[in-house]
Ligand SMILES: *[C@@H]1O[C@H](CO)[C@@H](O)[C@H](O)[C@H]1NC(C)=O
Ligand SMILES: *[C@@H]1O[C@H](CO)[C@@H](O)[C@H](O)[C@H]1NC(C)=O
């Protein structure tokens with residue numbers, strides 16, 4: 001009895017949380033029914049385009065604003081660290097034809113905001129650009145997660161959703177940060193995937209998955225960097241453990257699929273262009 005409780009506890013831990021310090025890899029909820037419906041419709045359209053051999057090659061340019069917010073001036077991220085983080089992020093997307101441009105950096109000392117409290121107040125104060133522009137906030141805490149980023153929504157300028165748009169990333173996950181094995185800056189790449197409209201590769205388990213055809217369905221998130229993993233053996237393909245939208249260690253994450261890039265383009269056209 002005690003033993004089975006222990007097993008349950010271990011299973012729960014390895015499922016939702018990093019075993020290191022109980023910070024979850026990502027704070028995003030599963031997408032809403034509305035967003036799921038949109039994705040399903042997009043999936044049908046994208047697959048038709050693909051089957052005609054007309055898959056688009058991305059040529060997207062996005063302005064990016066970095067914000068470092070901390071409780072003290074000593075713990076703000078430096079320009080060189082922010083530039084290193086930007087280089088990781090932009091290289092991860094550039095190979096797929098998505099070109100990011102670092103358009104601005106802001107630095108703010110505010111203990112409340114740095115703890116991810118008064119998120120709306122902080123973002124209302126700091127957000128730059130329009131809904132086409134990506135804002136990333138590097139914080140001392142992101143509500144028990146390494147990162148979190150709202151999915152695209154139907155929004156109007158100056159609305160609450162407009163201000164809430166933009167990713168929150170734990171400052172210690174930047175390249176050279178203290179958050180081993182999540183210290184290569186891939187948390188930002190993952191969160192920006194949500195900003196573009198991508199779900200976790202393991203969302204909705206073996207049935208449906210992330211609604212992108214060429215990411216095999218996956219029953220559970222991946223931790224560490226296993227050689228391979230196949231949690232949906234009745235479905236073709238092994239778990240996409242190297243996909244940025246899984247939870248593997250930073251060193252293990254290095255790809256998006258063609259289907260995900262086309263999903264990004266579809267979402268861009270619908271919500272941000
Ligand atoms: C955005 O608006 C369209 C058209 O009204 C709607 O079908 C869709 O569900 C909305 N998207 C979200 C995420 O609510
Ligand atoms: C970003 O927005 C803030 C607040 O509106 C403004 O003070 C700042 O100049 C903007 N920065 C850039 C680079 O546009």
Ligand SMILES: *[C@@H]1O[C@H](CO)[C@@H](O)[C@H](O)[C@H]1NC(C)=O
Pocket residue numbers: 110111112113117118121122
């Ligand atoms: C810091 O955050 C608090 C809480 O949202 C806010 O009231 C205050 O104006 C902020 N301080 C600065 C200097 O922006």
Ligand SMILES: [Zn+2]
Pocket residue numbers: 025026027028190191194200
């Ligand atoms: Zn996520």
